[in-house]
Amino acid sequence: NSAGPVFYIPTGTGDSSGVAPNITFEVNGLDYYTTGNLSYSGQWVKKGFTYLTGPSETSINLKFFNNAPGGGGNDWALDDITVATCSPELQLNPSPNPFICQDNVVDIGATVYSFFNNYTYYKWQKSTDNGASWSETGISGGPETPVWNGSNWEYTVNYPSFVGAIADSGDQYRLVIATTSSNLSDDDCAFSDPVVITLTVEDCMILPIELLSFTGKLAQGLVTLNWITSPEEEPVTYTVEKSSDGNRFTPINILPGQQK
Missing domain, CATH: 2.60.40.10 (Immunoglobulins)
Incomplete structure (x- = not known):
């Protein structure tokens, strides 16, 4: 009655919605998940959990119980139950x-x-x-x-x-x-x-440049590589690769040619 006293104020300072529901999800006879107290908001509240099925499990029995004590309020509704696979x-x-x-x-x-x-x-x-x-x-x-x-x-x-x-x-x-x-x-x-x-x-065709010599030297923990090629007739780059087994090579540096 808008003209009379206010008996129910869901948005008041003191929550007048009464006892808050507290829902337990039971899976195959065991309490598996509890929502905790659900305060009034005037909106649908989404609650859920993740469940690991057994190796040969093809179905589950799901029940819902309200743990809250009796009293004013304590009302709840259930809608849109969704079950989905938690894919990897x-x-x-x-x-x-x-x-x-x-x-x-x-x-x-x-x-x-x-x-x-x-x-x-x-x-x-x-x-x-x-x-x-x-x-x-x-x-x-x-x-x-x-x-x-x-x-x-x-x-x-x-x-x-x-x-x-x-x-x-x-x-x-x-x-x-x-x-x-x-x-x-x-x-x-x-x-x-x-x-x-x-x-x-x-096919990763290699440009027509002949490798005339290729040498390496290890000194004080550092490796120096030297190579000589035939004249470069067009702009080229050299990719230096490293392998620890002679089969798999990993690029370690890319150097521009000297165009001469």
């Missing part, structure tokens, strides 16, 4: 689109990040038709042992190294992960990222 994330190494020179070693892999340490089985698949179909590579494994990085569980798996050829250009690779070995073969239970690794392999 993949970081592709070295990138989704690595560039490789022909006859160089191809090293690709992926790091798996997950909320729980349960996505520990994996397999690699390959596509030669731009992702229209995927074939098994025979490369699989698990269970891996994730480590905690402070915010997620993570582990890294690498595809076996191979020498890139022009025919490999355009080939795609993806990592499929699951919580069990059998789930790797179940599209409803396995996970793969829509972003995949696509190889670009080119």
